[in-house]
Amino acid sequence: MQVTAHRFAPHDLVGGDLAVDLVNTATDWDVGPQDWLDSYARLLSWAELTGQVSAAEIAGLARLAAADPAGASQALERVRGVREALYRVMRAAADRAEPPSEALAAVEATWRAAAGAMRLELSPGGATLGVSGETAGLDLIALRASASAMVLLTGERLARLKRCDGPRCGWLFVDTSKAGRRRWCDMATCGNDHKAKRHAEKRHLS
Ligand SMILES: [Zn+2]
Incomplete structure (x- = not known):
């Protein structure tokens, strides 16, 4: 996969879930x-x-990465692997298709690692189960995204997991719109391309 420097902005986060947003850190899935x-x-x-x-977790991870650049590069490679497997599985889910079995096995293995790094915390508001940075180290983000993927894949929101209709895009999102008719990752990019194309076709016809 071609690596491109990209300055992330809030409008890149269209997935509605940490795991979905992680897979959307790669783009143009179908065309290079x-x-x-x-x-x-x-x-x-x-x-x-x-x-x-x-x-505080980000600062801690930055310190770990600065102290161990080789470890950080390896952790980045693991994030890419997790992202690939999650994409294959979640895309199949969005397309209502059978996921590739190796990808499913990889997602399951990462979830097991995530579960191993989880901590139960009790507070007056209730209990939370989350991947702890102390145990996960440089893999915190990958493992937290894996844990999030499991909740998504095994819950009711899965029915709302969709793939953008943009022909080049391949991004996924959880459609939280009331009517459930969202088609685009982002109206400003893929939705707009589609609208522009339709206008061009109309002009061509007339
Ligand atoms: Zn799109």
């Missing part, structure tokens, strides 16, 4: 995929935007 995660630091800047990794 581009990988927007060109470094571990980039992964951190993306994770910060998601709001699913705290500022």
Whole structure:
């Protein structure tokens, strides 16, 4: 996959779920995929935007990466592997198709690692089960996304998991619209391309 530097912005987060947003850090899946995660630091800047990794956790990961650059590169490779497997499985789910069995096995294996790094925390508001940074180390983001994927894949929201209708795109999203008729990752990009194309076709016909 071609690696491209990309400055992440809030409008890149259209997935509605941490796992879905992670797979959307690669784009143009069907026509020569581009990988927007060109470094571990980039992964951190993306994770910060998601709001699913705290500022303290980001700072801790940045310290770990600075102390162990080779370890950070290996962790980035693992994130890419997790992303690929999650994409294959979630895309199949969105297309209501059978997922490739190796991808399913890989997602299951990562989930097992995520479960091993989970901690149960009790508070007056209730209990939460989350991947702990202390145990996950540099793999925190990959494991947290895997845990999120499992909740999505085994829950009711799966019925709302869709693939963008843009012919080049391949991005996935959870359609949270009331009517459930969302077709595009983003109206401003793929939705707009489609509209422009329809206008061009109309002009051509008249
Ligand atoms: Zn799209």
